[in-house]
Amino acid sequence: xxxxxxxxxxxxxxxxxxxxxxxxxxxxxxxxxxxxxxxxxxxxxxxxxxxxxxxxxxxxxxxxxxxxxxxxxxxxxxxxxxxxxxxxxxxxxxxxxxxxxxxxxxxxxxxxxxxxxxxxxxxxxxxxxxxxxxxxxxxxxxxxxxxxxxxxxxxxxxxxxxxxxxxxxxxxxxxxxxxxxxxxxxxxxxxxxxxxxxxxxxxxxxxxxxxxxxxxxxxxxxxxxxxxxxxxxxxxxxxxxxxxxxxxxxxxxxxxxxxxxxxxxxxxxxxxxxxxxxxxxxxxxxxxxxxxxxxxxxxxxxxxxxxxxxxxxxxxxxxxxxxxxxxxxxxxxxxxxxxxxxxxxxxxxxxxxxxxxxxxxxxxxxxxxxxxxxxxxxxxxxxxxxxxxxxxxxxxxxxxxxxxxxxxxxxxxxxxxxxxxxxxxxxxxxxxxxxxxxxxxxxxx
Numbered sequence: 001x002x003x004x005x006x007x008x009x010x011x012x013x014x015x016x017x018x019x020x021x022x023x024x025x026x027x028x029x030x031x032x033x034x035x036x037x038x039x040x041x042x043x044x045x046x047x048x049x050x051x052x053x054x055x056x057x058x059x060x061x062x063x064x065x066x067x068x069x070x071x072x073x074x075x076x077x078x079x080x081x082x083x084x085x086x087x088x089x090x091x092x093x094x095x096x097x098x099x100x101x102x103x104x105x106x107x108x109x110x111x112x113x114x115x116x117x118x119x120x121x122x123x124x125x126x127x128x129x130x131x132x133x134x135x136x137x138x139x140x141x142x143x144x145x146x147x148x149x150x151x152x153x154x155x156x157x158x159x160x161x162x163x164x165x166x167x168x169x170x171x172x173x174x175x176x177x178x179x180x181x182x183x184x185x186x187x188x189x190x191x192x193x194x195x196x197x198x199x200x201x202x203x204x205x206x207x208x209x210x211x212x213x214x215x216x217x218x219x220x221x222x223x224x225x226x227x228x229x230x231x232x233x234x235x236x237x238x239x240x241x242x243x244x245x246x247x248x249x250x251x252x253x254x255x256x257x258x259x260x261x262x263x264x265x266x267x268x269x270x271x272x273x274x275x276x277x278x279x280x281x282x283x284x285x286x287x288x289x290x291x292x293x294x295x296x297x298x299x300x301x302x303x304x305x306x307x308x309x310x311x312x313x314x315x316x317x318x319x320x321x322x323x324x325x326x327x328x329x330x331x332x333x334x335x336x337x338x339x340x341x342x343x344x345x346x347x348x349x350x351x352x353x354x355x356x357x358x359x360x361x362x363x364x365x366x367x368x369x370x371x372x373x374x375x376x377x378x379x380x381x382x383x384x385x386x387x388x389x390x391x392x393x394x395x396x397x398x399x400x401x402x403x404x405x406x407x408x409x410x411x412x413x414x415x416x417x418x419x420x421x422x423x424x425x426x427x428x429x430x431x432x433x434x435x436x437x438x439x440x441x442x443x444x445x
Contacts, residue, residue: 007129007130007133007134007142009183009184009187009188009189010126010129010130010146010188011145011146011149012183012187013081013085013126013180013183013184013187013188014122014126014146014149014150014153015149015150015152015153016153016176016177016179016180016183017085017088017122017153017177017180017184018149018150018153018154018157019153019156019157019160019173019176019180020088020092020157020173020174020176020177020180021088021157021173021177022153022154022157022158022285023156023157023158023160023161023169023172023173023176024092024095024161024169024170024173025157025158025161025281025285026158026161026162026278026279026281026282026285027161027166027169027170027278029046029267029268029271029278029281030166030277030278031095031099031104031166032046032049032050032104033046033271034099035099035100035101035104036049036101036104041271041272041275042268042271042272042396042397043268044393044396044397046268047264047265047268047389047392047393047396048389048390048393049108050264050268050385050389051264051385051386051388051389051390052385052389053108053111053112053385054260054264054381054384054385054389055381055382055385055386056112056116057112057115057116057119057381058260058378058379058380058381058382058383058384058385059116059378059382060115060116060117060378061115061116061117061119061120061121061374061375061378061381062375062378062379062381062382063375064116064117064121065119065120065121065124065371065374065375065378066368066371066372066374066375067371068080068083068084068117068121068124068125068367068371069124069125069128069367069368069369069370069371069372069374070367070368070371071367072125072128072367072371073128073364073365073366073367073368076190076191077125077126077128077129077132077190077191077367078184078185078188078189078190078191079190080121080125081121081122081125081126081129081184081188082181082184082185083117083121084117084118084121084122085118085122085177085180085181085184086181087114087117087118088114088118088177088181089174089177089178089181090110090114091107091110091111091114091115092170092173092174092177093174094106094107094110095107095170096167096170096171096173096174099166099167099170119378119381120374120377120378121374123150123374124367124370124371124374125367125370126146127143127146127354127358127366127370128191128366128367128370128371129191130142130143130146131358131363131366131370132191132363132366133191136358136359139355139358139359140300140304140309140312140351140352140355141300141301141304143350143351143352143354143355143358144296144297144300144301144304144348144351145296145297145300145301146351147292147296147347147350147351148292148293148295148296148297148300151289151292151293151296151347152289152293152297154285154288154289154292154293155285155286155289155290155293157173158281158282158285158286158289159282159286160172161278161282162279162282162283162286166278238360238361238368238369238372239372242360244356244360244426244427245357245360245361245369247422247423247425247426248353248356248357248360248373248426249372249373249376250419250422251313251317251353251419251422251423251426252353252373252376252377252380253376253377253379253380253419254380254415254416254418254419254422255317255320255349255350255353255416255419256376256377256380256381256384257380257383257384257412257415258320258324258384258412258413258415258416258419259320259416260380260381260384260385261384261385261387261388261408261409261411261412261415262324262327262409262412264384264385264388264389264392265388265389265392265408265409265412266327266409267281268392268396269327269392269396269405269406269408269409270284270336272396272405273330273405273406274330274333274336283337284336284337284340285340287337287340287341287343288340288341288343289343291340291341291342291343291344291347292343292344292347294344295343295344295345295347295348296347296348296351299344300312300348300351303348304352309352309355309356310352310356310423310426310427312348312352313348313349313352313353313356313423313426314420314423314424315345315348316345316346316347316348316349316350316352317346317349317416317419317420317423318420319342319345319346320342320346320349320416320419320420321413321416321417321420322342323339323340323342323343323346324409324410324412324413324416325410325413326338326339326342327339327406327409328406328407328409328410328412328413329406329410330406349423353373354370354373356426357369357370357373358370388408388411388412391407391408391411392408392409395407395408
């Protein structure tokens with residue numbers, strides 16, 4: 001608990017940042033529809049632009065997130081965290097000023113460019129920060145608490161949107177994003193890797209140790225250890241070296257493929273099928289957020305010791321599949337609300353997967369490992385909208401080959417099912433970090 005109390009400033013930083021980014025989600029669909037297709041409930045242009053934006057952002061984060069993670073291993077989490085938190089303010093400020101068609105396109109361009117750095121980076125760095133400061137046995141619960149803080153911000157943000165006008169929503173979001181960046185710079189201490197963890201498995205170390213002379217004597221020689229910044233080849237080597245890591249990477253890809261596809265399709269699907277507006281989207285997200293918060297803050301700390309991270313990962317992915325399939329066959333206005341309650345169980349998957357990954361590397365490579373997984377998720381962010389956005393637009397249009405508006409979401413559910421099946425093959429592996437060293441911040445002696 002002492003370790004967790006030391007993360008209070010990180011939790012507050014993440015809460016404020018997520019509050020500002022999540023509270024605009026229920027409103028952005030209405031803003032896009034009003035700017036691009038005023039007066040209509042179905043807009044193929046908005047769907048295609050959203051899919052194209054997500055693909056470009058995914059392509060950018062595929063490169064940037066592992067790089068940011070690597071750089072944070074070298075220059076510190078706080079330094080690298082500053083960049084995405086400041087860039088987040090820009091697109092929010094644009095729509096806070098105006099939501100007219102011209103300003104929407106300006107927002108669209110800036111959101112695409114800034115999200116290449118921001119999307120996933122804050123989450124990746126916060127996970128690495130927690131791994132720096134929490135022992136291995138407590139990481140799954142700690143990651144769950146971090147996700148729970150994010151879910152709480154999700155609830156508060158979307159609930160605030162329910163009672164604010166669209167203009168006020170973006171103004172408040174921009175203001176909170178500024179507060180988050182300032183709070184982080186003032187109060188958040190930079191993390192220090194735990195000295196009692198492992199030798200990094202990919203470090204290119206050059207050692208000159210004490211050697212015995214042939215005459216029986218010994219002479220001390222300079223100890224020099226040099227660890228360059230990990231490269232793309234290092235990440236590939238990590239995937240090949242650890243079977244558990246590679247299995248988690250496959251789960252991350254298909255899980256992210258499904259999550260991004262659902263996020264891109266669901267709101268347009270609900271708007272076309274049930275005429276959802278900002279308020280209904282907010283209600284749906286509040287239900288999801290409350291269920292996820294309760295689960296991550298209360299249930300997960302009890303279930304991880306009892307079931308283990310591997311089983312809990314599979315349980316979370318199973319219910320993720322179930323809620324996607326339920327969305328796809330929604331026959332009434334109330335079915336999406338029932339599906340949203342499944343989040344009480346499917347939120348287990350991400351914290352468990354990240355905890356499994358964190359145990360496959362040492363303390364000096366947490367940024368690289370989490371960045372590698374985030375990069376794989378970013379690649380899924382590229383593929384997902386290219387595959388599912390045209391499918392969603394087709395089945396919501398009058399030219400659909402058959403009457404099944406939720407067909408694209410059912411296909412998304414099959415992607416999640418692949419992640420579930422793969423997760424069942426993951427077994428607890430020996431911890432790489434069981435071999436301890438005195439310090440991973442090596443220097444010449």
